[in-house]
Amino acid sequence: MRLSRYFLPVLKETPAEAQIASHRYMLRAGMIKQAAAGIYSWLPLGWRVLKRIEDIVHQEQQRAGHIPMLMPTIQSADLWRESGRYDAYGPEMLRITDRHDRDMLFGPTNEEMITDIFRSHVSSYRDLPLTLYHIQWKFRDEVRPRFGVMRGREFYMKDGYNFDVDRDAALHAYNRHMVTYLRSYERMGLKAIPMRADSGPIGGDNTHEFLLLADTGESEVFYDSAILDLELGDRAIDFDSVEQCQAICDEWTAPYARTDETHDPALFDQVPEDRRRQSRGIEVGQIFYFGTKYSEAMGARVTNKDGEVVPVHMGSHGIGVSRLVGAIIEANHDDKGIIWPEQVTPFHCGIVNLRQGDGDCDAACERIEAALIEKGLDPLYDDRDTRAGGKFATMDLIGLPWRITVGPRGLQNGVVELTSRRTGESEEMSIDAAIDRIGQIYAAA
Amino acid sequence: MRLSRYFLPVLKETPAEAQIASHRYMLRAGMIKQAAAGIYSWLPLGWRVLKRIEDIVHQEQQRAGHIPMLMPTIQSADLWRESGRYDAYGPEMLRITDRHDRDMLFGPTNEEMITDIFRSHVSSYRDLPLTLYHIQWKFRDEVRPRFGVMRGREFYMKDGYNFDVDRDAALHAYNRHMVTYLRSYERMGLKAIPMRADSGPIGGDNTHEFLLLADTGESEVFYDSAILDLELGDRAIDFDSVEQCQAICDEWTAPYARTDETHDPALFDQVPEDRRRQSRGIEVGQIFYFGTKYSEAMGARVTNKDGEVVPVHMGSHGIGVSRLVGAIIEANHDDKGIIWPEQVTPFHCGIVNLRQGDGDCDAACERIEAALIEKGLDPLYDDRDTRAGGKFATMDLIGLPWRITVGPRGLQNGVVELTSRRTGESEEMSIDAAIDRIGQIYAAA
Incomplete structure (x- = not known):
């Protein structure tokens, strides 16, 4: 969505x-x-x-x-x-x-x-x-x-x-x-x-x-x-x-x-x-x-x-x-x-685009969204042209257990950020690794 | 069921x-x-x-x-x-x-x-x-x-x-x-x-x-x-x-x-x-x-x-x-x-056992039931120890579009009967053929 x-x-x-x-x-x-x-x-x-x-x-x-x-x-x-x-x-x-x-x-x-x-x-x-x-x-x-x-x-x-x-x-x-x-x-x-x-x-x-x-x-x-x-x-x-x-x-x-x-x-x-x-x-x-x-x-x-x-x-x-x-x-x-338990969360994963309108960021977010849907999951992609702070606050408020953050600097290094809502911990990894990790989490949930 | x-x-x-x-x-x-x-x-x-x-x-x-x-x-x-x-x-x-x-x-x-x-x-x-x-x-x-x-x-x-x-x-x-x-x-x-x-x-x-x-x-x-x-x-x-x-x-x-x-x-x-x-x-x-x-x-x-x-x-x-x-x-x-359209039928296929308690008939019905469930379908297996006439009347009344009838005589010849509720036509075929046919019908529905 x-x-x-x-x-x-x-x-x-x-x-x-x-x-x-x-x-x-x-x-x-x-x-x-x-x-x-x-x-x-x-x-x-x-x-x-x-x-x-x-x-x-x-x-x-x-x-x-x-x-x-x-x-x-x-x-x-x-x-x-x-x-x-x-x-x-x-x-x-x-x-x-x-x-x-x-x-x-x-x-x-x-x-x-x-x-x-x-x-x-x-x-x-x-x-x-x-x-x-x-x-x-x-x-x-x-x-x-x-x-x-x-x-x-x-x-x-x-x-x-x-x-x-x-x-x-x-x-x-x-x-x-x-x-x-x-x-x-x-x-x-x-x-x-x-x-x-x-x-x-x-x-x-x-x-x-x-x-x-x-x-x-x-x-x-x-x-x-x-x-x-x-x-x-x-x-x-x-x-x-x-x-x-x-x-x-x-x-x-x-x-x-x-x-x-x-x-x-x-x-x-x-x-x-x-x-x-x-x-x-x-x-x-x-x-x-x-x-x-x-x-x-x-x-x-x-x-x-x-x-x-x-x-x-x-x-x-x-x-x-x-x-x-x-x-x-x-x-x-x-x-x-x-902080939703994985088993009842309204969406499985949030996707936050830090620079909406940037070709690379948009493409990466769309690729993540499509890959998660392909795995049978429902991602929520924040594709609004608004500030990062507001996007993070919304994701924290609505409590999706996992969030993938996509920004221009990370993409230059080939990474996105995967964040756990429960622990607040973030980890940088490749897009594919983030998609796989989310897939594994929900296969086990 | x-x-x-x-x-x-x-x-x-x-x-x-x-x-x-x-x-x-x-x-x-x-x-x-x-x-x-x-x-x-x-x-x-x-x-x-x-x-x-x-x-x-x-x-x-x-x-x-x-x-x-x-x-x-x-x-x-x-x-x-x-x-x-x-x-x-x-x-x-x-x-x-x-x-x-x-x-x-x-x-x-x-x-x-x-x-x-x-x-x-x-x-x-x-x-x-x-x-x-x-x-x-x-x-x-x-x-x-x-x-x-x-x-x-x-x-x-x-x-x-x-x-x-x-x-x-x-x-x-x-x-x-x-x-x-x-x-x-x-x-x-x-x-x-x-x-x-x-x-x-x-x-x-x-x-x-x-x-x-x-x-x-x-x-x-x-x-x-x-x-x-x-x-x-x-x-x-x-x-x-x-x-x-x-x-x-x-x-x-x-x-x-x-x-x-x-x-x-x-x-x-x-x-x-x-x-x-x-x-x-x-x-x-x-x-x-x-x-x-x-x-x-x-x-x-x-x-x-x-x-x-x-x-x-x-x-x-x-x-x-x-x-x-x-x-x-x-x-x-x-x-x-x-006569339910395939798309909204409460069960996809009825299974009628003509001789409940007969080892071969029971085994064949259970095999058909399991195979249909395996295909993601919901069969309704009439496993009651009652007369065939009543079983057929119930299946006709509740209107499942397809019925597989299993009896001792057919099994001796290696066949069961597949019946369309809409046309009333029956066809004899092997158990596997009947299962495949039902699978094909619902894959297309």
Whole structure:
């Protein structure tokens, strides 16, 4: 992409309303624009990050055999009356009346709707296990929306629902989801720690939240630092294997890790003192096993192997896709701007032309751009006829992990400069070497 | 995908409420489920088609330099008061009051919001031309939603907006959009005819609708059959070339083609009689040039080359992504079910195992499945232990363009059967030949 033809409205000044880094930088980097309190337009740069996160979530869900679909944003109130949540949900539910005076709502979650789909079509254990999920816009009418997309009203979420014949099968689905979530976060370049949680309005006994460590997190968290050393890497996982999924969950839930809601000081004291950590965290996902809460209320039953008709066992599982954009910035920034992990960066590499209009510089930049595109990468080439200082400041602000700087002096010596946004270190090398290096970095990412 | 692990709830009976083929088949093929009047869940098979159409739209928009972003579904009423449309829009607008009693609405279109984004960030002709677009859920509170996703209330639409310094530049954007739309429909395997149209509530003088011929279309259309012979094919298009875009538009708008709203019988009589056609059509897109209607009302101005501050010239352009799923079925079905064009089919090839559990049959099916996946294709393997008749009926209903049938007798002779859904013709060939043939078909599609 050529910056001269892109829409990247960066702001020089820090918007007064933004209290945390991610909100400030998303506004300043031209990623979002507020449309109403807690409601944002995703400008082109923000949209790219949102899509990359969405893609990772889709890939990891489908790898585990979970089936994508899409439920609508607007729901009928009737289903929520069946489950009893229409009255219980409170003022955070955006209630709507259509032109025929029917009670509707903008869905904050989809347990009722998916249970209705299930009961309409499935009646036998032979069609189980089944996990359906979607990634859709949700609405939660927060009384005080704040922190940009971190606590917005309209938000983009992956929510998935498993249906199993009994508790054991459903607990395997729970574990399977934990594994898919761990891998999703890891692929985004994040350390998200599963922590035992409260179930809140979803219900159920088994639930874990996934928290990203960040100073601005809303939750207080207590954990054993040993958990930070765990990595899934690219280990092969058979998602049908009860033992394998259980073993991974055991590995990740063995070290102490809890939020203030479930913190147990006596247990925490058993962690070796040099590994005890207290910090703040941002919730970026949660998984639940709630058994037959919705299936009993709504009559979602299947025939089991013994011919008995039993309520199906369910769980639900959510990843905050739009929230993650903010959370990743909270965990990856400095005083110049954002520092994207390679896995979710909106563009893979910036190209800065120090002398736009100079034949050699222009040709070198175009050659680098074309070579990176050839490798399947998306470079952002700052081809504007503006000063170098401004170009560097923009690249630092928008946080592309790598930048290639092309100037007349370097070209005379046959070199360009490759700069890491994270370390700030620059290295001179030939054009081909820079292209190869970027290719290698992303092949490994 | 293995059918035994998928969620494909096909219905044997035709739902009474469905009046047209696409609605019937989308319900019967397990593509959608009604959630409320005019509001649908997209079940897994439907979701796949929706995504394929969305992908084509994205690719063709970005090929022309149009920039993707995403605006929210919920909008503040204030912007619509600025343009004067809040009161003008009527009861089709879903009006919402939030917990703080602010007037909101579920966006039916985004002219106001995009104009607000533009005026906040752009003030010079140097940042033009600019075309921003998004693909987002919209809501139109139809008094009588009907025909499934063809005339639903919640619908998925690509809407794009161009900003140009003057009328000439904006008319080039208009032409450029016509070209991108023609190519998008062609890539979906469709003949969509641009027809001069009325502008309705969007406003403006220049507007074309794109209509797909289908007996169940809501519009009466009159056209010169010569237009059906036109093809863009893979001709290279320079979207910056005013002449080239104009020439393509001239080519497609020269033959007479109008809806009943703009029909001119005297002009139509000048078409050679053997080429005069009267038919019905489904609107699947519309483009508008409306000049300064919104920019004047909302103060979206830029400085032009002469230093004058002028209102920006705009147009908007929509493709009904969810409606297209239905429209494609209206144009592509028979009495057994859907017949997907290769370009948008949910799965590229069905694999039917006539004797599930037979070692040779299972091995052959698995080999075909693996080979097709290796080619980057998505096969749907019916691995259920059910009767052949039911398997064939399901494949015909869901409309995959190609089917490979594997049975014990054929395998003894070293052959499987390759069947075209469109022609019904079957051909026996070796497994490798069938795999190659499918590969060739999709390499060309």
